[in-house]
Amino acid sequence: MKSGAIITGDIVNSTKLTVEGRDLMLRNLQLIPEVLAPVQNVSIEIFRGDSFQLGVSKAESALRCALAIRALLRSHKVHGSKVLDARLAIGIGTLDYESDALSTSDGEAYRLSGRLLDDMNKSRLEIRTPWHEVNEELKLPTAFADDIVSSWSQNQSKIILRSLISSKTHVELSQELEISRQMVDKSLKASKEELIEAYIKRYETLINKHLYQI
Numbered sequence: 001m002k003s004g005a006i007i008t009g010d011i012v013n014s015t016k017l018t019v020e021g022r023d024l025m026l027r028n029l030q031l032i033p034e035v036l037a038p039v040q041n042v043s044i045e046i047f048r049g050d051s052f053q054l055g056v057s058k059a060e061s062a063l064r065c066a067l068a069i070r071a072l073l074r075s076h077k078v079h080g081s082k083v084l085d086a087r088l089a090i091g092i093g094t095l096d097y098e099s100d101a102l103s104t105s106d107g108e109a110y111r112l113s114g115r116l117l118d119d120m121n122k123s124r125l126e127i128r129t130p131w132h133e134v135n136e137e138l139k140l141p142t143a144f145a146d147d148i149v150s151s152w153s154q155n156q157s158k159i160i161l162r163s164l165i166s167s168k169t170h171v172e173l174s175q176e177l178e179i180s181r182q183m184v185d186k187s188l189k190a191s192k193e194e195l196i197e198a199y200i201k202r203y204e205t206l207i208n209k210h211l212y213q214i
Helices: 019-036 059-074 108-119 132-149 154-165 170-177 181-190 193-212
Strands: 003-011 042-047 051-056 086-094 125-128
Touching: 003 059, 003 108, 019 042, 019 051, 019 059, 019 154, 051 059, 059 086, 059 125, 059 132, 059 154, 059 193, 086 108, 108 125, 125 132, 132 193, 154 170, 154 181, 154 193, 170 181
Parallel strands: 086 125
Antiparallel strands: 003 051, 003 086, 042 051
16 A cells, blocks of 8 residues: 655634735645755645645655745745744555545545644644654654744744755855855754754654555
8 A cells, every 4th residue: 555645734824824925825835845855845735824734755855845835934924024934744654545636545545644634723834744653753842843844033044944955065055055164054043944854854764664664
């Protein structure tokens, strides 16, 4: 049986967005497949204006994709000082039935992701897999990572987004973004890049181990 990941999300405080803010939100949601292309080809459906669902064929890539999505959104401001953000629920599992549209597809990953988003309270990132021990191990580091991401500033989000989706060095990132190497170093340190990458690596190890019995 084919397995994968489904990310279900909705925009935080979307009802408070102005018309301009909603346009900005929609443009960024539509950009997600292009932005994530260096990491993973994804399919996306946007519904009810502020909700969306992504299909990620390689489940081990889902966490990096989710963090990059939040970095993309948080690199834009609305309401003057507020950044865009989203609640994201990652579901890992079988993809039992796949149609041309995510909304009419079904499987364990779809159900876990959808139910998880419904159950989420104040958190903005959670992961649910079919394996109890994986869920338990990821619960605490995911909470810490969620707290870190929720503190990223607009400028930090712009820089760490590029770091998340590429393997470029800090020097190469500074050249790409046309800012100093010192600014890149300072921003990524403040964004806890090393901790975020360690968290992603552990997630990848756990998912690969259970999906592929490595």
